[in-house]
Amino acid sequence: MMTSNRLCIITWVYGQKYQGWIPLYIYSIKKNYPEYDIKILTEKKLSLNIERLINKYNLASQAEIIKFEDKCIEYCHNNIEKRCLRWLVNFEELSEKYEYIYIGDIDIYICGEVPSLLEQHKNNMLKLRNRTYSNVVRLSVKDYIKNKKKMDKSLLFRLTGLHFTKTEQYFKNVKRNQEIIKKYLKGKRNKIIDKLFFNDDERCLWLVNLFNGEKYPKGSYQLSDKVFRPYHGVHFAIGRELNIYNKMREESNIKDMHKYFLKFVDDYNADETLRALIWDSPFYILRQISNVCVFWESEFSKNEIRDSKSFLQ
Numbered sequence: 001m002m003t004s005n006r007l008c009i010i011t012w013v014y015g016q017k018y019q020g021w022i023p024l025y026i027y028s029i030k031k032n033y034p035e036y037d038i039k040i041l042t043e044k045k046l047s048l049n050i051e052r053l054i055n056k057y058n059l060a061s062q063a064e065i066i067k068f069e070d071k072c073i074e075y076c077h078n079n080i081e082k083r084c085l086r087w088l089v090n091f092e093e094l095s096e097k098y099e100y101i102y103i104g105d106i107d108i109y110i111c112g113e114v115p116s117l118l119e120q121h122k123n124n125m126l127k128l129r130n131r132t133y134s135n136v137v138r139l140s141v142k143d144y145i146k147n148k149k150k151m152d153k154s155l156l157f158r159l160t161g162l163h164f165t166k167t168e169q170y171f172k173n174v175k176r177n178q179e180i181i182k183k184y185l186k187g188k189r190n191k192i193i194d195k196l197f198f199n200d201d202e203r204c205l206w207l208v209n210l211f212n213g214e215k216y217p218k219g220s221y222q223l224s225d226k227v228f229r230p231y232h233g234v235h236f237a238i239g240r241e242l243n244i245y246n247k248m249r250e251e252s253n254i255k256d257m258h259k260y261f262l263k264f265v266d267d268y269n270a271d272e273t274l275r276a277l278i279w280d281s282p283f284y285i286l287r288q289i290s291n292v293c294v295f296w297e298s299e300f301s302k303n304e305i306r307d308s309k310s311f312l313q
Contacts, residue, residue: 043067136229
């Protein structure tokens with residue numbers, strides 16, 4: 001029986017490099033949504049430097065950081081397959097404490113919004129006739145064929161990596177699929193299946209939701225301005241993959257991404273602790289944030305960017 005209506009935000013960090021995002025991720029959520037709980041699953045033990053930052057900025061009590069313990073990780077062939085594991089953890093046991101779970105990326109600065117992150121997804125699930133998850137398929141087979149196969153076929157059979165769920169019902173629905181996939185990863189592999197579904201963790205998520213009792217995953221945000229797929233913050237992957245995002249400038253959701261960037265700049269300019277935390281972060285983090293500023297300055301006028309020109313100089 002549900003005892004709380006709270007949301008828990010969960011993310012998975014593989015390797016040691018991405019641990020550098022953990023302090024900023026925790027800080028952003030607790031700054032903008034102090035009522036939400038945070039759980040972070042890590043493949044490796046926290047590095048001493050990240051532990052130091054977490055303690056320095058009093059973040060240890062703000063999130064539960066758990067070393068991922070599942071023998072399935074031993075059967076993963078590469079880091080991409082390790083990323084797939086975040087969709088294979090069943091959080092049904094958390095349903096008594098959390099009605100909703102949001103699984104996202106560690107390299108996002110979560111911004112405050114009205115309506116809130118929680119309310120936006122609750123409303124979206126109602127529009128989807130009470131579906132137990134809020135997400136979209138990147139490209140449907142129907143849209144791909146309709147456009148005479150001119151679109152990027154790598155977008156087929158993929159959901160997005162930002163996945164909101166109604167805890168108890170959703171994880172009951174996908175439990176069987178999760179177990180089948182884990183059994184496959186541990187057993188005899190097929191090269192075609194590996195290439196099709198485990199060469200990208202978003203394809204693994206699509207597979208988890210295939211025939212889970214809520215019909216076939218469908219929809220496409222690439223072709224529609226009306227499909228609900230917010231980032232809820234600044235995705236710093238832009239700074240890591242500038243060439244890819246430069247090609248996406250014409251997509252409909254690019255202006256929404258800019259909206260979050262401006263919120264982040266406002267937070268940075270107004271919050272001395274946030275500025276100190278960013279400057280204390282590993283150089284890899286600083287470089288990506290700087291690249292994000294470069295990306296937006298090349299797309300929008302300087303007055304729209306406000307003070308970000310001097311952001312990381």
